[in-house]
Structures are given as C-alpha cells and as structure tokens.
Amino acid sequence: MNWDDLHVLAVLQREGSLAGAARALGVNHGTVSRRISALEESLGHKLVRRLARSTPLTDNGREIAEIALDMEQQAHHVERIAHAAQGTMTGRVRVTAPPVLVSEIIIPALRSLRAAHPDLQFVLSANSHLASLDSGEADLAVRMVEPQGRQNVIRRIGSVAFALYATPEIARLPPSQWRFIAFDETLAHVPQQRWLEEFAGDRPLDLMTGDFHSQRAAAEAGLGVALLPCVMAERCPTLVRVVDEHPEPRPVWLVIHTDLKDAPAVRAVADRLIEAIR
Known part of the structure; x- marks a missing residue:
C-alpha cells in the first residue's frame, strides 16, 4: 500500500469530488483518479462509485477514508511537535x-x-x-x-473600524442621490452589509462585489458610496468619508x-x- 494514496482518499472524502480533491492537492483530475485506482487495487476493494456527474465513496471507501483522515490529523500533529521543538x-x-x-x-x-x-x-x-x-x-x-x-x-487582539467613503464629487451630491457599492450574495450575511442595507434604505445598492479591494476600486472610480475598512480607505487620497455614521467595529x-x-x-x-x- 502507498500511504500517499490514503492521503488522496482522505482529501477526496473531505472535498467531496475528484475536482475538489485535485484543487486541494494541486494536481490534475486524472492524477487523483489514478491514485484512487491504485489504492483500490492494493486493497482489493472498490472505494468510489464512478458515476457520470459524481464519485461518491462506497461504504468501504467511507470507512477507510475516515481512518485516513485520522491518520492525516496525527501526521499534522507530528509536524507541529517537530516545528515547536526546533526552538529557533x-x-x-x-x-x-x-x-x-x-x-x-x-x-x-x-x-x-x-x-x-x-x-x-x-x-x-x-x-x-x-x-x-x-x-x-x-x-x-x-x-x-x-x-x-x-x-x-x-x-482578541483588536478591531477593524468601517465608514462610508466616496470620491469628493459623489460626496457633494445630495445624499438622496447616492448609490451604494455593496457585497454580493456570498457575503450578504456579514454585519456591515446588513448595516449598509439599513442605512441605504430605498436608495440603490447597484454595484455588488465579493471583496473590499474591488469595492475600493469601484469607489475610487466614482461608481458610488462604499462601506470600507478605515485602515484601507484612509490611505486613498481620492476618497473622503461622507458621513459620521458608521457600524460597530468588527x-x-x-x-x-x-x-x-x-x-x-x-x-x-x-x-x-x-x-x-x-
């Protein structure tokens, strides 16, 4: 048995698909499939069902994968002990x-x-x-x-403050004309997004993106008002804080x-x- 093949099975169980396992391992889809086939041959058991759109593990596959996951955890434990023992x-x-x-x-x-x-x-x-x-x-x-x-x-080591920022041109508009830059649906649950939605009220949140760097770029381009971390926005010479209201720091x-x-x-x-x- 190649112990590395057990690691591949553990990653497949954790990621849920051949494609996910390949991404996690930094290899291609075919390599994962070959490693699983080699493990099946050495053990004499089918470990996955190769279906058209998925590769669910068999009962034996799940049982062995759980053992492999435990082995992986112990291997990481050994690495951490070795790291801590270096003393350098x-x-x-x-x-x-x-x-x-x-x-x-x-x-x-x-x-x-x-x-x-x-x-x-x-x-x-x-x-x-x-x-x-x-x-x-x-x-x-x-x-x-x-x-x-x-x-x-x-x-707990600190907090991150947030405030509303825009270009001076946007800031000079009547607040009723402001348009807002917000998170997309992947981060709709975060507290600052909920605060922004309440602050905006009936005004449009019409530019959605999944990260602060994109939101800052959109605000600098004059596309609207963005709720940004102050540590990021205060360094941007093209942005100004538009109101004193702000959410609780994170x-x-x-x-x-x-x-x-x-x-x-x-x-x-x-x-x-x-x-x-x-």
Whole structure:
C-alpha cells in the first residue's frame, strides 16, 4: 500500500469530488483518479462509485477514508511537535487572514520581522474562508469572526473600524442621490452589509462585489458610496468619508494551534501581528 494514496482518499472524502480533491492537492483530475485506482487495487476493494456527474465513496471507501483522515490529523500533529521543538527563529510560518488584513496590516508589519530574522519564511494565505489549523493549513490565523475549537489558543487582539467613503464629487451630491457599492450574495450575511442595507434604505445598492479591494476600486472610480475598512480607505487620497455614521467595529482574533504556542518562530510572528493590529 502507498500511504500517499490514503492521503488522496482522505482529501477526496473531505472535498467531496475528484475536482475538489485535485484543487486541494494541486494536481490534475486524472492524477487523483489514478491514485484512487491504485489504492483500490492494493486493497482489493472498490472505494468510489464512478458515476457520470459524481464519485461518491462506497461504504468501504467511507470507512477507510475516515481512518485516513485520522491518520492525516496525527501526521499534522507530528509536524507541529517537530516545528515547536526546533526552538529557533528559522523555518516556515504559515499565516491565514482576510485579504484586507493581509494587504493593509500584515504585509507591512512583516518588514521589521524579516529584517530581524532573515531566516524566517512566511506563507501568507489571504482567504475569506476559515482555514483549519488542525488540518495543517496554517500555524496562525487572524479572523474577523469569533473562532471555535478546543485545540486552539484564541485571543482578541483588536478591531477593524468601517465608514462610508466616496470620491469628493459623489460626496457633494445630495445624499438622496447616492448609490451604494455593496457585497454580493456570498457575503450578504456579514454585519456591515446588513448595516449598509439599513442605512441605504430605498436608495440603490447597484454595484455588488465579493471583496473590499474591488469595492475600493469601484469607489475610487466614482461608481458610488462604499462601506470600507478605515485602515484601507484612509490611505486613498481620492476618497473622503461622507458621513459620521458608521457600524460597530468588527473584532479581530488571533488563533494559534496549542501545539505551536511556544514555538519561537510562531511566537515572534504572533507578537508582531498583535502589535500591528492593536
């Protein structure tokens, strides 16, 4: 048995499709299919049903995949222990955070850390989805939703303020003529979107996008009024704050896997992020 093939099966179970597993593994669809076929041959059991539009796991496949997922978790545990035991300011530290925090706060904050510790490597994942620390996707996570998980060290480290911004030309229009830039349906649930909808009332939310960088670009292009993080918008010379009203700031949390809380490299990055975000 090739143990790597078990890992492929675990990823297939977690992602739910061959295409999803291929994306997660960074390989093509055919490679995943071949690895599963090799595992089936070595075990002497069919593990997936190859249907026209899906590849559901068989009963045996699901049972073996659950064991493989447990093995994957233990492998990540070994990696974390090894990382923490290094006791040096070298190696790779993986950080995941919302894109706006990565671009506006985290990347500028790492400059001094890089100068002090040139042997450190940083892997930054600018994702809106909540990366799993338990599955090894990241060593540190900065989040704007309250984290969960018993295996993590969680600390609230600051907040992000929001306000309404537009070009001076838009700001000079009567407020009744304002048009608004908002999130699309993928983020319609976030608190600042609900606040914007209430503030806009009957006025149109007629430009929808899924991230703050696109909203800032739309506001700078004069396409409407956008509710933006102040840390981003205050640096834009072409935007002005249009009203004093604003939603409640969003809390920011730092999450560290408990196995890594004393690793010097992880601790140094965490301390720098706490300082920068505070």
